[in-house]
Amino acid sequence: MAGLFRKVYDWLLRTFWATEMDVTMIGLQNAGKTSLLRVLSGQEFTIDSIPTVGFNMKKVQRGHVTLKCWDLGGQPRFRPMWERYCRGVDAIVFIVDIADHSVLEQAKFELHDLMNNQSLKGIPLLVLGNKSDLPDKLSVDELIDAMELKRIGNREVSCYGISAKEETNLDAVVQWLMKFAR
Template sequence: MAGLFRKVYDWLLRTFWATEMDVTLIGLQNAGKTSLLRVLSGGEFVIDTIPTVGFNMKKVTRGHVTLKCWDLGGQPRFRPMWERYCRGVNAIVFIVDIADVDLLPVAKDELHALMRQPRLEGIPLLVLGNKSDLPDKLTVDELIDALDLKIIGHREVSCYGISAKEETNLEAVIQWLMKWANR
């Protein structure tokens, strides 16, 4: 009987109280966007992930919240479309490879150019320093300084260190995103 009650309860939640939110994952090529999304959606980490051409979308469900995640290609030719896919979303997630310090100036420039777009004002930003399992990586404080996150205004900005490979800090990422579900 308890199993039947649970099925009816789950159906009611999905039908009447379910919340779907849109999230856009952006960042330079090889930052780990696709790997992160694969792990968040219940898949396994794969070493040799093929670079995203254009975009890809997956849904991640936790409780009554479904995150519709848009994973956008990070190669230079795809960056001009980032702004279009960030309009009207519940949150923007910018992923950075914190072990590749040579690309940080480019990541900073791309992020700040995007955050200056008037149509994106007010959309919360979560910056994820991925690949925290690698040696010679930046700390979260060093990443905040390197990307000059403190000057980004007109929105909430948060920053976490994660490892998609080791699944480090991913539950904190989900919790941060879910707090924006009803806003």
């Protein structure tokens, strides 16, 4: 009986008090943006994801909140588009492969370059260290230091370690994002 009540309650919330929020997911190529979005939207994790060309969008439903997630390509030719797709969103999610130390400097540069845009002032930032299931990964504290997250101002900034493959810490990510639903 409790399960039926919950389904009716969730339907009422979605129907009469639904909230939709826009989220942009960015990061360098191979960070796991598309894999994360697939898992969040209820699909299976696949090891052989095709790189995103341009962008892709999926909606993720959680209770009365629908997260409209834009997954932008991370290759150098797509990075100039990031700022345009980040304008006016409810949250920006920057994903970093924490097991690939060779990309950290470039990831830091791209993140800080993007966050310096006045058009993005005040938009909350969530940095996700993906691939926490792999050896030689950075800890969350090491990622915060490597990305110099304490230097980013004019917004709320948070950082989590996740694994899209193992679905580690994804509930915390969704809860953090839902805080900013309007």
